[in-house]
Amino acid sequence: MYPFAATGNTKDSLYKEINLPADFESVLMNKLAALDHRYLKDLKINIGNVLKSQNINRKEALLIALSVAVNEKNTALISAIEELAAAEGADEKEFAEVTACVSLMNANNVFYRFRHFMDKEFYNNAPAGIKMSIMVNPVLGKEFFELLSLVVSALNGCEMCVTSHEQSVLNHGGTQARIFDAVRIGAVFKSFTVLI
């Protein structure tokens, strides 16, 4: 039979691509790797592809991935991605803002989803009383901040948040293609965090 090149270990090359240490322990990843499962190749391809959007530069893509890592509370992935993003010029202020945005969106995703479920006049009109001053003048710029908010809302399943932030991104000059790619990043990184 044809001497095809060995692909090498997919799990290892995936960890390398995402900057996780080679000895990172993950029961589920090891389970898949032990069987050289087809899914690991797809996951590696998906991660590689979503970070390479025509409409989102690499630093932005990594910051979106970071928001997923924060939302899913994966400290190893948070460090790994921050390092990659720093190499693209991201700084501490931007990391802090991503973190704050994820936290705020978690509050909003619960609260506004409730409002949407109920759609009762009382809940719709009573003041939310949730301070959101970080939305006013974000260091990441309004359009990208809204884009991040959209992705986190998509992760947390708040319909009203997703539709409002989608409109907001468009109003700030983002395109549907850019939104589409951002959500793909969210989706794929969620698929990764659930394993690690």
Added chain:
Amino acid sequence: MKNTIVSVGSKFPEFKKISVVSLEKGNEFYDITSEDHINAEKWMVMFWWPKDFTFVCPTEIAEFNRKTSDFADRDAILIGASTDSENVHLAWRKNHDDLRDLQFPMLADTSKSLAEELGILEANEKIAYRATYIVDPQGIIRWVSVNDLSVGRNVDEVLRVLDALQTDELCPCNWVKGEATLA
């Protein structure tokens, strides 16, 4: 005279060609056939260049080499080809730093029969154009790209096309009325 290349939708021509697969003494050569990738149920990406020992070619070949595992992840075998003989391929591999640890075979179309059948033979020196083929596991050509002699290729673009050809969006939310379902 009409310029025709074998293109999308056609079956890739049958071939059996000697190729250089390693620098290990005694194991340098292997006969690759058009059936190999089909039997392995894999896609085949074959990229041609005009001449060994020239400038543009090694930079491209090195780039393909760096991305070999990306092709393997996508169930595609990579084959480099030119009309040079297997001995020239071997000499070039030994000679050039970037080519010593090549992860894929260099096919020698010494008789030029395959390049001719594909319609990618440049008429003047009878060397191959910079053509790239993507062939599916059933042996059908799904993409062909040909550059004139001195223009190099973008390997990321080949991967992008391969991804697009392999799209397997099978989940029910992508189902359109009338299409076959997973069941």
